[in-house]
Amino acid sequence: MPHTLPELGYAYDALEPFIDAKTMEIHHTKHHQAYINNLNAALENHTDLQAKTAEELISNLETIPESIRTVVRNHGGGHANHSFFWSILKKDVKFSGDIADGIASSFGGFEQFKDTFSTTAAKLFGSGWAWLVVDNGKLEVMATPNQDSPVSVGKTPVIGLDVWEHAYYLKYQNRRPEYIEAFFHIINWEKVSELYIAAK
């Protein structure tokens, strides 16, 4: 069965004013949809791969035939990353739970984590993602270029922030640091905590 665009589970304006409705709509219906279309096109003649999820495909890139490996990496990654991103966004969720304890023990506290994550996201040159991942039970911040995923190097994401310009240009233009600051108002810490508990 071909990959299909997942529902957001909330309205396009649900993250206002931090991410505007227009950006959410274009990001979801145009950018995310294009990754899915390109992934499906690449898998058309590879029936053995069609039942796999995008995460499964990018977890084992070395097993993907070379002729479609780059497309699967880019567009399978784009599909997986965006699906993940939508799932961790929600306004007004309190920072608490196991993830708060984990961040305190790995980074010293929330502010130190926020600094490290924000700097990583701001400094990433070009298009890509900033992540909070679990690696062998430990939390760490990392960046990936383009649509590369921590999953491809055996790490489990619990937070991901899209810093492709399409994620913020309509509202923030060149001001990526303002977008990163806004992101901290829309992290669904309940969901992040669940992901952390499952991964650690």
Added chain:
Amino acid sequence: MTHELPPLPFAKNALAPHISEETLEYHYGKHHQAYVTNLNKLIVGTEFENASLEDIIKKAEGGIFNNGAQVFNHTFYWNCMSPDGGGKPEGALAEAIDKAFGSFEAFKEKFSQTAVTTFGSGWAWLVKNADGSLEIMSTGNAGNPLREGKTPLLTCDVWEHAYYIDYRNARPKYVENFWNLVNWKFAEKNFAG
């Protein structure tokens, strides 16, 4: 040596409707300016303090390369466009394009395809190799053909900031309209140079 933001070779509203004044306010006034500002900060006290942009592109790494190459790339990109642009190249460049790609239309299609399929942020280029032959290439992020000993003749910026205000996700439409702006005189001069 302090690098400076060069003046735009046209008015900010001169490329409309293909590229809007608002896009140029940000692209030139903010993005290009930021690369200049960052480069000037980063080179202080390094071996690149008095280096030309070409030397930085050929030898530097990390932030100095990224910002230095982006200063060059943007200045080059502005010169590749003109409100009186469009049409076709003439003379030796036209002949070289026919020889390398079969026809101007075939070249245009291949260059457009390269610009549209460059994944993420980057640039599409028409370059001249050391032996005088022509080639189309794509570079990621700040990449520049000079790094590989190739001479840039023409470029199209495909970072999303180049077209997002005017075209949103529709990069192919931006690339299609880019052809209405191409300053072939500049590319011909680069080819002859």
